[in-house]
Amino acid sequence: MTVHIYNTLTRKKDPFTSIETGKVKMYVCGMTVYSDAHIGHARTYVAFDVIRRYFEYKGYTVFYVQNITDVDDKIIAAAHKQGVDPLVYSQRFTDRCLTDLDTLGVQRADLYPKASEAIPEMIQMIEQIIQNGYGYVADGDVYFSVESFSDYGKLSGQNIAEMKKGARIEPGEQKRNPLDFALWKKAKPGEPVWSSPWGPGRPGWHIECSAMSCSILGPTFDIHGGGMDLQFPHHENEVAQAEAATGQQFARCWMHIGLLTINGEKMSKSIGNIINIKDLLQSWDAEVLRMFFAQAHYRSPPDFSEKALADVEKGRERLYRVKERLQEHAKAISPQNPSLAMLQETEKKYLTTIKEFQEEFEAAMDDDFNTPKAFASLFEFVNKSNRFFEQHPTPNPELCRHALGVYLKIGLVLTVFQPQTHTPLKKESEVTSVLQELLRSYGTIIDSPTMDALLQALLEARQDARKKKDYKTADDIRKKLESLGFEIQDTAHGSVWRKK
RNA sequence: GGGCGGGUAACAAAGUGGCUAUGUGGCGGACUGCAGAUCCGCCUACGAGGGUUCAAAUCCCUCCCCGCCCUCCA
Numbered sequence: 001m002t003v004h005i006y007n008t009l010t011r012k013k014d015p016f017t018s019i020e021t022g023k024v025k026m027y028v029c030g031m032t033v034y035s036d037a038h039i040g041h042a043r044t045y046v047a048f049d050v051i052r053r054y055f056e057y058k059g060y061t062v063f064y065v066q067n068i069t070d071v072d073d074k075i076i077a078a079a080h081k082q083g084v085d086p087l088v089y090s091q092r093f094t095d096r097c098l099t100d101l102d103t104l105g106v107q108r109a110d111l112y113p114k115a116s117e118a119i120p121e122m123i124q125m126i127e128q129i130i131q132n133g134y135g136y137v138a139d140g141d142v143y144f145s146v147e148s149f150s151d152y153g154k155l156s157g158q159n160i161a162e163m164k165k166g167a168r169i170e171p172g173e174q175k176r177n178p179l180d181f182a183l184w185k186k187a188k189p190g191e192p193v194w195s196s197p198w199g200p201g202r203p204g205w206h207i208e209c210s211a212m213s214c215s216i217l218g219p220t221f222d223i224h225g226g227g228m229d230l231q232f233p234h235h236e237n238e239v240a241q242a243e244a245a246t247g248q249q250f251a252r253c254w255m256h257i258g259l260l261t262i263n264g265e266k267m268s269k270s271i272g273n274i275i276n277i278k279d280l281l282q283s284w285d286a287e288v289l290r291m292f293f294a295q296a297h298y299r300s301p302p303d304f305s306e307k308a309l310a311d312v313e314k315g316r317e318r319l320y321r322v323k324e325r326l327q328e329h330a331k332a333i334s335p336q337n338p339s340l341a342m343l344q345e346t347e348k349k350y351l352t353t354i355k356e357f358q359e360e361f362e363a364a365m366d367d368d369f370n371t372p373k374a375f376a377s378l379f380e381f382v383n384k385s386n387r388f389f390e391q392h393p394t395p396n397p398e399l400c401r402h403a404l405g406v407y408l409k410i411g412l413v414l415t416v417f418q419p420q421t422h423t424p425l426k427k428e429s430e431v432t433s434v435l436q437e438l439l440r441s442y443g444t445i446i447d448s449p450t451m452d453a454l455l456q457a458l459l460e461a462r463q464d465a466r467k468k469k470d471y472k473t474a475d476d477i478r479k480k481l482e483s484l485g486f487e488i489q490d491t492a493h494g495s496v497w498r499k500k
Numbered sequence: 501g502g503g504c505g506g507g508u509a510a511c512a513a514a515g516u517g518g519c520u521a522u523g524u525g526g527c528g529g530a531c532u533g534c535a536g537a538u539c540c541g542c543c544u545a546c547g548a549g550g551g552u553u554c555a556a557a558u559c560c561c562u563c564c565c566c567g568c569c570c571u572c573c574a
Contacts, residue, residue, distance in 0.1 A: 011504090031574070044574040074572070153503095156569080162502045163570065205572085227574035232503080234573090257574070258505090266568080295523080297514075299505085301568075308512070311524040318523090321537070364514090372514045376522035383522095383539095390539055471533060478535075489537055 001366045003058065005223075006299060008231060008254035009155055013368050016253065018222050024055050024062045027213040027251070029226035029234070030112065032069040033093035034078045036276045037100035039289070039304060040267050043260040044227050046293035046415065049106045051225075051255070053413045054365050066109035067212055068094050070116050071202055076191055086192050087116055100277040105286045105418050113216060115208040119194045122203045122211040125245045126183045126196075134244035138174035140186030140199045146179040149240045155254060156232035181237055183207050206237040213251070214242055224251030228259050228301075258301040267304075275304075288313045290415040295375050299368075315379070317500070319416060322382045324498065325389060326407060329400035339398055347396055350388045354403050357381040361410050374414060381407065431484055438480055442473075455486065459495045462488075 004013040018024050028048050031041055048064075055062045069075075070090035079089035098112070115122075126142055129135040134148050146152050146160060153159050163179055182204035187193045193200045213221065219242070226235065235254065242250040259266070262273045280289060292312045296302035343351065357377055364373035385403070388395070411417040428451055435454040439446070442461045446453055458477055465473040478488045486497045 029574075032572090038574085040574050042574085047574095072572090157503050158570070159502080228504090229569070229573055232570060259568075259574070261567085264567095268573080295513080300513085301505090303512085305512095307524090311512070314525095315523050318537095370514070372522075376514065379522055386538060466533080469533075475534070482536095487536070490532070490535080491537080492531090 001362065003055075003366050004368055005253055005255065006368050007252075008235075008256050009252075011157075014253065016222075018060070019220065019252070022060055024060045024223065025065075025217045025221040026052070026062065026223035026225065027065045027067075027209070027217060027221065028109070028224075029209060029230055030066040030068050030109075031097050032072050032074060033090050033097050034072070034075045035093065036278055037097040038267070039275045039277060039280060040227070040260045041097070042101070042104055042106070042277050042289065043293050043296075043302065044257045045101055045106050046104070046290055047257045047298040048225060050294050050371060050413065050415060051298070051369055052107065053415070054369060057365075057409070057413050062110075063217070064109040065111045065113065065213065065216055067209060068112050068114045069205070069208065070094060070114050071192055071208075072115075072205060080190060090116070103281060103286060104277055105290055105415065111216065113212045115203065115212075116192070118208060118212050118215070119203065121215045122207045123184075123194075123196050125211045125214070125241065126203075126207060128245040129183065129241060132244055132247070134240075135183055136176065137198050138176075140201060141174060141182060142184035142198055143175055143180040144183050144237065144241060144244070145176065146181070146240070147177055149244055151243065152240050153236065155239050156236045158232060158236070181206060181233065183241070206234055207241055209234070210238045210242040210245070210250070213238075214246060219246040219248040219250070221251055223253045223255060225255035225257065228256045228299075231256050256299065258296070258299050260304055261301055262304045264303055284309055285313070286420070287416065287418065288316060290418075291316055294371055294415045297370060297372050316416070318382055319378070319411070321498075322385050323404070323407065323411075323417065326385070326400050326404040329389075329395050330397055330404050332394070332397045332400075343396055343399060344392075346388065346392045347399055350384075350392075350395070350403070351399065353381065353384045353388070354406055357384075358406055358410070365413070371414065374410075378410060378414065378416075434484060438477075442477075455481070455497050459488070459497065463495060466490075 003016040005016050006012070007014045026048075028045075031037060045066075052062050052064050068090075070087065072090075075090045075093075076086045079086040082089065094112075094114070098108070102108070126135060129144065130137070130142065135142055135144050153163075160179060164177070184196060184198055184207075185201050185204055186198075187200040187202070192202055194202060213224065224235070224238075231254075239250050261267065262275065265271055265273060267273055267275075277289075288309055292304075292309055293302065295312065302308075357380070360377035360380070361374050364370040364377060367373070408417050432449060432451045432454060435451065435458065436449050439454055439457055439461070442458075444457055444461060446457050458481065462474045462477040465471070465477070481488055481497065482500075485500050487500050489496050489498075
């Protein structure tokens with residue numbers, strides 16, 4: 001099946017065909033680097049990460065470009081406040097912001113072009129725009145003439161006449177039309193400056209994306225995306241600039257990510273409810289956050305709350321339990337039944353379940369990356385697997401290896417089952433020493449105190465207590481282990497522990 | 501005012517003409533020393549009112565709410 005994507009340009013789900021067979025070229029508007037990355041950024045980049053992963057799952061080679069805006073009013077203002085050179089300041093935050101996303105476990109884009117390093121490309125594009133009759137110079141500034149570009153408004157569904165009503169010209173600007181926007185801004189004292197055919201100055205905000213995407217991906221490429229808030233004016237202006245300059249269609253498909261709210265409110269500086277990724281990862285696992293975002297449909301605005309994260313975290317537990325059970329069974333050696341060809345009836349049914357799971361997942365994702373539905377198929381597989389284990393306590397290992405393979409592959413597309421990207425709250429050595437202390441209090445000392453060995457010994461101590469019907473002690477050990485983050489389960493085959 | 505999206509069970513969130521979505525939570529049962537996990541069963545769903553249809557949460561009409569963008573924003 002082909003992927004269908006809701007295209008902002010056409011306002012419907014279009015079947016996706018890439019320009020170059022087997023290759024997806026996508027450009028996503030990146031961060032303006034003047035403070036740490038926040039969970040709004042996380043929402044958008046996790047969404048595109050999943051989209052990218054699914055394309056790769058489908059066998060595409062994805063070339064993912066995400067720009068860094070390092071020349072901008074806010075950066076300049078923030079840098080001046082601290083008495084730092086704006087470009088030095090933005091360099092510092094470029095690293096910090098990308099590291100924040102790394103910590104979250106978002107896969108890196110292939111390229112992070114910076115505005116400050118693409119000035120020649122921008123100047124060239126502006127010249128082309130002027131030459132084609134869509135831009136004009138006014139006293140060192142260069143503006144894009146909105147009225148001369150007949151397609152203006154096609155992305156955001158706006159029309160110029162309506163927009164003109166509310167628009168204002170800022171004092172000092174020499175626009176012919178209030179909707180015209182700056183391609184190049186005349187130099188002001190204290191701001192980063194580059195020389196240009198129109199005198200010293202710096203680029204306007206919108207031109208960097210048009211220039212960098214066209215120079216890296218070509219005048220026409222597959223997908224351009226960003227947060228919903230960028231649809232107008234940023235993306236509208238990008239289309240106008242690029243198409244005015246090249247005369248060719250710009251991005252073929254536009255994708256916009258629904259903006260995050262926090263406890264029902266818009267996240268903004270004025271409300272003061274901005275949450276940084278760094279801060280949240282102090283108390284929440286990166287995977288829980290990723291899953292929270294991945295579970296929301298990319299075009300809907302998810303509402304962030306501690307309760308929502310807690311719900312996700314519990315659901316994740318069930319995902320992991322099945323993963324662990326499959327791993328256990330996959331490990332088993334069974335010389336009698338080594339191949340899939342010798343399955344029993346219930347096992348054959350489970351084989352069908354695996355196949356259906358995969359088909360449902362793909363159908364969901366092919367339909368405009370419907371991740372809520374994809375997660376539903378994942379959880380359905382969890383339920384069916386549990387039911388299968390119930391009926392079939394010692395399943396064919398080969399079958400389980402197959403199931404595990406599919407399960408992990410799909411999970412990974414949804415950003416689950418990814419190796420931990422940041423240090424867990426309690427370091428293992430700390431936990432080990434606490435366990436050792438605990439074991440000693442029950443009168444046992446072991447030679448090689450690894451965490452596993454200590455836990456095993458504690459479980460044995462607990463087992464002894466249970467045999468003697470000393471449930472007080474048994475419950476005590478369990479409680480203490482639970483407070484250290486271990487879950488203890490008494491099963492028919494004895495007690496087992498797992499990390500929560 | 502212009503543009504766009506939405507109102508689904510206790511909460512979150514898919515679906516969009518007939519078939520249990522899913523997750524969390526709650527209740528009851530099985531299992532268990534207890535707990536946990538797991539399984540089984542249950543928990544007044546589709547904003548309101550009309551209409552089309554054998555059949556509507558899903559299509560049409562009217563109405564009522566809510567959010568976002570139009571200024572920098574992922």
